[in-house]
């Protein structure tokens with residue numbers, strides 16, 4: 210079973226005269242271990258597609274199968290359960306400012322009610338070392354650079370062993386060098402674990418990390434090309 214299998218998906222915002230279709234007949238498959246980038250102009254529907262696949266928004270029409278679950282008609286409880294199996298990475302990192310890097314990463318392990326606190330902290334520390342942040346575990350986000358904060362986000366997204374990583378413009382706020390480093394790190398970490406990635410990006414500098422690039426235009430997935 211492919212981790213993502215989207216078939217003839219349509220999506221609209223608003224009602225009546227304000228109704229606006231933003232996804233039209235989108236089909237997309239992401240296979241096990243694949244890194245797929247989603248590109249396209251602003252407003253073409255990339256983030257909407259990512260939030261539907263991430264079970265952050267209800268599916269209206271078509272089929273959206275993620276990690277073996279069909280999301281059309283899924284109850285909120287099922288969507289919550291699915292979200293726990295997905296690692297999310299966002300442009301602005303979404304780390305909690307009053308927690309240390311270690312605590313931010315360890316939070317992603319709270320979904321396991323029987324894991325002792327000490328083990329959560331130890332696993333978070335090991336994951337931070339794996340993303341090159343050994344020695345920075347006790348810093349809060351304000352005391353890390355933008356690239357380091359995104360490394361913490363990567364550690365947080367991967368620490369619980371998700372079946373899938375969804376990333377929305379993870380390098381947009383970074384300069385060229387740290388953006389490239391973060392993109393390659395994410396690819397390498399996911400590849401070594403066999404975790405598929407679907408990443409929305411405007412950043413032409415990181416297209417090289419993709420196994421496949423899907424372009425969106427006006428709500429349609431118009432092309433699938435090798436980078």
Ligand SMILES: Nc1ncnc2c1ncn2[C@@H]1O[C@H](COP(=O)(O)OP(=O)(O)OP(=O)(O)O)[C@@H](O)[C@H]1O
Nearest residue numbers: 222223231249250251252253254255256257258425
């Ligand atoms: N919650 C919402 N309510 C109404 N319209 C929305 C909502 N979210 C997005 N839209 C509209 O849907 C269209 C697609 O938005 P979406 O964010 O999916 O595009 P995008 O390709 O990710 O754009 P960007 O690259 O600028 O983030 C846009 O025209 C946007 O204004």
